[in-house]
Amino acid sequence: MAATSRLQHALRTREQVWGGWVVGPTETAPEEFAAAGYDYVGFDVQHGYLSDADVARMLRRLERVPIATVVRLPGADAAPIGRVLDAGADGVIIAMVESAEQAAAAVAATVYPPAGVRSFGPLRADLGLDPGELASRVSVFAMVETAAGLAAIDDICAVPGLTGIYVGPADLAISMGHPPVGALSQPQIRDAIVDVAGRATAAGLVAGIHAGAGGAGNMMAQAGFHMVTLASESQALRRGITAHLDEARGDTSRPDAGSPKGYR
Template sequence: MTSRLQDALAANPQVWGGWVTGPTALGPDEFARAGYDYVGFDVQHGYLDDADAARMLRRLEHVPIATAVRLPGPDAAPIGRVLDAGADAVIVAMVESAAVAAAAVAATRYAPDGVRSFGPLRASLGLDPAALAARASVFAMIETARGLAAAAEICAVPGLTGVYVGPADLAISLGCAPAQAWSQREVLDAMLRVQRTAAAAGLVPGIHAGTGAVGKIMAQSGFRMITLASEGQCLRRGAAAHLQEARGRGVDG
């Protein structure tokens, strides 16, 4: 049994994602309607905990979009909860060593290969531990100077699906402001270094691009899993365009 995310990655050079930071019934549906490949639920920075994410995941069974959940660490209980609710992938933040990446992988696998507790919540997932573990993708976020230095060791961890770059924290860790993530050569070079390291290890390089324009550049640079915008960013952009049209200014103001 493969997941929607695994199927999308197998069929496409890039997969495009939206991001959800708060409880919403409409966000994932609208990303799916717009043609996005996946939606990420942010349990690290958003107004969600893993139980909120699990509740939203359960209702997405018949919505044609893949799912990922970003978690603040490799703790097994929250990782297991969102996978039991049907998440296709977990993205674990602030990974700075192979040991932490290995802990994240172990949280998605049952004994003797890991520490995940058995408790699937969605009937369609079935009850086969091997199939449940096989459909769970694991991404380690590389977003600090320490993580960057350990990128090769992280990418060598068995069972890891890919790495996912967090540009803002990476910029801060390298002594730049978050807004400089896309303009400072040092930060851009660091991102591309992660991409090359992941690709060389046969892993999926992912990144939080933040805009479609940046996403296009990152795709051209070899990244394959690219998050474009959050539900808040999309709402703000659409709301501004409607207001400009109503005022007779057109979408360009």
């Protein structure tokens, strides 16, 4: 029987899958996301201040915590992808995918030969030693966040073994000539993003997006996205500590520090 990860279970059984985001080494933030009811937590090795060792340590800490995990990596290099999967990540998000070839390379990095190029070396006993089961539990997302990626979206969606398309609004906005902050408020960007969701869903893939905040997340869920990442631990901390300070001062006039920005 094929192994099923927590992320796969959530994606198959829940109408909406909500995620938190971690950009720095922390022992408590992923557990707080889990306690709040988030379905998954993403670890950012592309833009965050996280090493492979940081990710492995946090994944181990979450072994008995009811939350799924995914790691964003800057490219389809097989070695770093293999390391986070050997440490127990449920899935990977590969940034800046602009072609079917790049998406196929990402998939190949999660599968053992002869079908792929992943090297065998699981680090956790609870994952088992069966190559087929180790590969079957992995979800692979191609992050589409450039105009070139948009142009190749149908070819990317047709890559066998891909789990989903994950949209990055900030870089997409920049590549289309718009500022990254407030990307989701730009009609051209929003239309392109909604089109990606429709094409991914039509191809039988999961449509995911980095919304960046609750309000933007709600908007993206209504636009057809199934997997939606909300605030990072730093954004959540900023919003919470600002609210506590405002309450203590009796000040309700300050703008919400956690307002939707729709970037990253």
